[in-house]
Amino acid sequence: MSSTAPAAESSAASAGLVPTKPRIGDRVFQGLSTGSGIAILVILALVAAFLVLRAFPALTTDPATLAAQGYGEFWSWVLPLAFGTVWAAIGALVLAVPVAIGIALFISHYAPRRLAQGLGYTIDLLAAVPSVVFGLWGIFVLAPALIPLHVWLTTYVGWFPLFSGQPSGTGRTIFTTSIVLAVMILPIITSLCREVFLQAPNLHEEAALALGATRWEMIRMAVLPFARAGIVSAIMLGLGRALGETMAVALVLSGQNRVDFQVLTAENPNTIAANIALSFPEAYGLRINQLIASGLVLFVITLAVNMLARWIVARRAQYSGAN
């Protein structure tokens, strides 16, 4: 995807073929497009600036006032929420990643050629369902359907620490939330992995097959090693989505402000985004500042995850000889 337009342009300019006095239309157009590029930087700076500005009172007010007028001391209030955010997102990843890689492999290497693209679109349709609808589905369909599984898991696999405790009677647990989140991040991980799998060098694949490898051995030897960095970055981008997902979690999870590793009980940690969505309409004064400050924490977490993903992609682009 390398463009040679700027290169051709600069060589023409150095050869002196372009009139020395730039045309007025050129200058206006270049100014406009450069300006909107800079506008994006300004918008992003504004996002950060306004969030920090509104979050500032929550960070600087002394804990006693915050306990009286807000939700309590800031860090001890936000850390359990941050824990819940990460915990639910990790659960979603654990569920989604094997399935997503399986689907991507199915579409890229197993499905009949004619069907492959259509099947890919089918999975992409999952991305077309708005998160609030996933929330309703989670509450009305998935949570009741999973109650027997909650009971079964706590009864027979209860020795495993995560599955211990009294099972929830409503099914609105971190477990169910993670499943909903997993379904929601499935399309993005799948489509990114599919792209990478399709880019695996054809000659390597054919060489492996020619040496007598079965299809799975070919995938393990030629496709997966090539795609490893791409898979990791797809996972990180999926993680970023799961961390920021709001409405589905707000609807499905019945959470409190606590740290709890058991995933099947009625006591669940809440997430930052869901907590903002549920508390914001009734919030006032310092509470609004505190909620915005928690949004800032979420922003920083997702930013770190996304930048890590981009860094992995960039590093791969440098040593990969495929492009």
Next chain:
Amino acid sequence: MSTATAPRQSAQAPVDNPLTAGQLPSWVTIAVGVAALAVSALVFTLLDTGGIALIVVGAVVLFLVVMHIISLAVEGSRRAVDRLAKHVVVTMFLLALLPLISVTWTALSHGINRLDPEFFTYSMRNVVGAGGGAAHAVWGTLIITGIATLISVPIGLLTAVYLAEYGRGALARSITFFVDVMTGIPSIVAGLFAYALFTLVFGPGTINGIAGAVALSVLMIPVVVRSTEELLRIVPNELREASYALGVPKWKTIMRIVIPTAVSGIVAGVILALARIMGETAPLMIAAGFTQSMNTNPFSGQMMTLPVFVFDSYARPGIPREPFWDRAWTGSLTLILIVMLLNLAGRFIAKRFAPKTGRK
């Protein structure tokens, strides 16, 4: 990818044919599948635990294990692992279809009841029980996403032109980087930004349609930039060079040659971006607010949108709550239909009117 599978003649070939010996005939897969389902249903019904979900899970696990053992005995370990991988991959795909079918079916079966003209012509003003509709929310969604598109498309398009045609050096690199960063902004953070901006600039309590549109723009701009830039880079360089050779200035080359060549893809990208922001709930809840009445003025007063309507109808129902939940489902169904139609339209335009990239 080449399909180098062994010829499937084993069923009718004589057993002692050395080329097909040690292969499982294809009916074995089906037979084991049916048997696994039957055994799983029997066991879990006798144990009286779980439900249909557990029976299916049990059947799948049983199928994978039994098939692996049979294959191991007949075909050897390498073939057996290959077969296992194939079955697992197919299982994963079928697994992912379950939520898609379930969501669509639930929205369809619950939402169809109220999918009537009244739903699209009445607001919720003075509606207590049944009846009423989401006209105010539909209008709100159209107005807010319309304004968001008006803000995002010029900025996104011009930025993409800058990145593809002019940009080089540190500025272009940092814009590319920060567009990526912007793609990852959680939607609720965009909502908080719009809220903070408007309440600080226009005084406390400024929650209106424009604020919602600004929040959505923050989410939409990076998507438009990404897709447009990609499209502009596909436009073959020969076209630009031919245009320059005729003495056409650069801006005119971009306006008359480059963009028209890629316009179908750009339109498709904008439609897909629109589909993405259409379903956003959280930022609108914070920045555009709730109302039960029709409000078509984006500059004053809170404005209802379809996703927020769905959430509000579910989360704060009146008594009895069933009519509210019915309306929530119909709202969901409308939303899914709009977004899916937009997606299909975008895909269709992108495919049908794809830019001509020379020999192919």
